[in-house]
Amino acid sequence: MSVRTLARWIRGVTAASLLSTLLIPATATATAQPHPGATPTDHGLVFVDASTLPPSELRKLPTPVPLNHYRGENRPATKPQPLRSSLSAEEPDLRAECAKHEAAAKSKTGWVKSRFESCYKRHYDLVLRDKNNRDSPRGRLIFDVWVLGFAHDGKREVDFAASVENIQVAASEDEDAKQWRIGQHFSSSIDASSSDPNPQLTQPTSTKRDELLGVWDSRPTWTLVYGSPDLGAKYAQGNLQRVFAALDMTMTVNSPTVDPYVEVGAYQPAFRFDYAGPIAGKYKGTVFTDARVELLMSQKDPAANESALHIYDATKRPERTFPSFVGKSVPGEKEPLHRLVDTDKSEKQRANSIKECKKIWGDYSGTRLQCDEYPFASTHEGSLKGNNRFSVRLIEGTDNEAGGRMLNSMYTANRILEGDPFYVKITP
Template sequence: MFDLVLRDVRGTTTLGRLWFDQWILGFAYDGSRRVDYVSSIENIRVQPIPTEDAKKWRIGQHFHHNINASSSDPDPKVTAPQTMNRDELLGVWDTKPHWTLTYTSPDKGALFDRGNQQRVFSTVAMDMSASSPNSAPFTGGSNVYNSSVRYYYAGNIAGKHKGTVFTKARVELVMSQKDPAVNESALHIYDALNRPERTFPSWPGKSIPGSKEPLRRVVDPGSIEKNRKKSISECKKVWGDYAGSGLECDEYPFASTKEGSTKGDNRFSVRLIDGKDNRKGGERLNETYTLNRVLDGDPFYVKITN
């Protein structure tokens, strides 16, 4: 909620107080290089001095965007909505509190097999204004809202091949120790994050990322396979030959992360768990990648519940 004091142009006389709620919802999409924002001003209340007419007071929302060309793929472009500014009398906001803005990025077709995922990193921000015919300009409304967006066309590694994501949103893989389908996987990860002294390889002061430090996805099949081979080798060192037991070597951090077992810092854990449980845990991880459109190098976190 905003609580503003309007003053005259000299800044010496208070003209009144203005209260209102402002909210903005952003919508990213799986399958479309588009992002929508629904913005609103509502629950307006005023307390003007007797000589001031609050019906002439105004509130404005002013959107703007930029592109981070250095992080984007070649020729990054964003198409902004035709209307990016709305400056209205309070009564108009009361009558029509909501409005929608749509930003898109041109789709050049599938180029990901040539190494171009058409990633465009953009920031959408909004400044807020409040005024009356007798007031000094309100100066505290700069950049009261901003969101970071990535447009992409990356193929089947990320949902419906193309889309948008809010890059500041925290992506989490959540698993429960009470879920019978993945309870062994969940316990292994829980121990790795919270009781690393119970994990192998064992060394003093061991810590493993994923809870406070993010993991980062790897999509290169060769790197994933190297992580798996290293982890399986570690399992055999500890438990010997487990072929035919129905057990599989579970590894954390996952083989499909840059923090996997070949990183070289030994901040990983391996454990023999039920094979079906291990495979189901892998399915849950892939679902997280797909639903959240996690690309190569993107960060994510892991949360284990009891």
């Protein structure tokens, strides 16, 4: 997916200030407590989730209408500005894909499409009620929250497009929904224990937006750009300049007559910056660390069908593989593999696997066969792991080499660094 159009669309957002803190995970809560820094109030009115109320109470309110129709207004609704000016069949809109993954998209981590694309989408339906007279609802507020995230392969930067859309309201005669406000508040943190020395994060000039409903309705989208400064190429000295960071979005709803509704930890995307050099493909970049990365291979692929069958047998039918023992299981399908970058250790694992092949099949030199090993020599789960949860098999040499190229392409396409997890999926 191209992010160039997104970069052109995000204007006027500059990076400023530095943050270097330990990552403290937040938990999602929705309460009627003031947002940090707000003046404590007790108006007796509070917003609660409509799903917690009986239908009989909801029927006491008028049917919610779009904000642009509220109290007789009839102005055109504002549509969110698209992230790209044009779409093609080969480049589907992340927003449209996100809507198809509703359950994942509304979770704390959102739907993580890949190491470079992520989205959050949640539908809010809140009812305003009197804490002392719960049978008399005073209003209803419905809206959608979106956050689309784009990490960059080739740049230490991640962009987020956040929005509040499709606002609908219902209010009793003594409530003015025009005075209701919605807030999006982003805070960031660094996992210093996992990062390389001196991790730093550059933040956008603005990390919060608290607006009247009418302002959101007319300008639903805003953007945040996070980055991390680099010191040039240091990977040869072992410094990959990895910075593990995360955001925490707090949602608020408020008005002059209502105790604030606060939901901390509504969305918590995690990402990593690095300057890892050639082992990552492009020398520097950013990824969403919650993405599930898979090496996909097919048994119908003539270039590597023997490699694919070997992996399939190892993970699905380990009793057909060598070394053979009762209760054998091989990781990669449900348990992740982890990349091993140290070439010396990889070569030792490869030599050990070849030794195992010769023990089973004898000397195969002078043939077109090669010893295929799984898990791969370039993983920490290889044949020297020490638990014998591996498999070796003689296969056509060109097939073995094609499988190796697929593995290396997966590493660089997804910025898989030392210790990064990935899975293997074999299709029939």
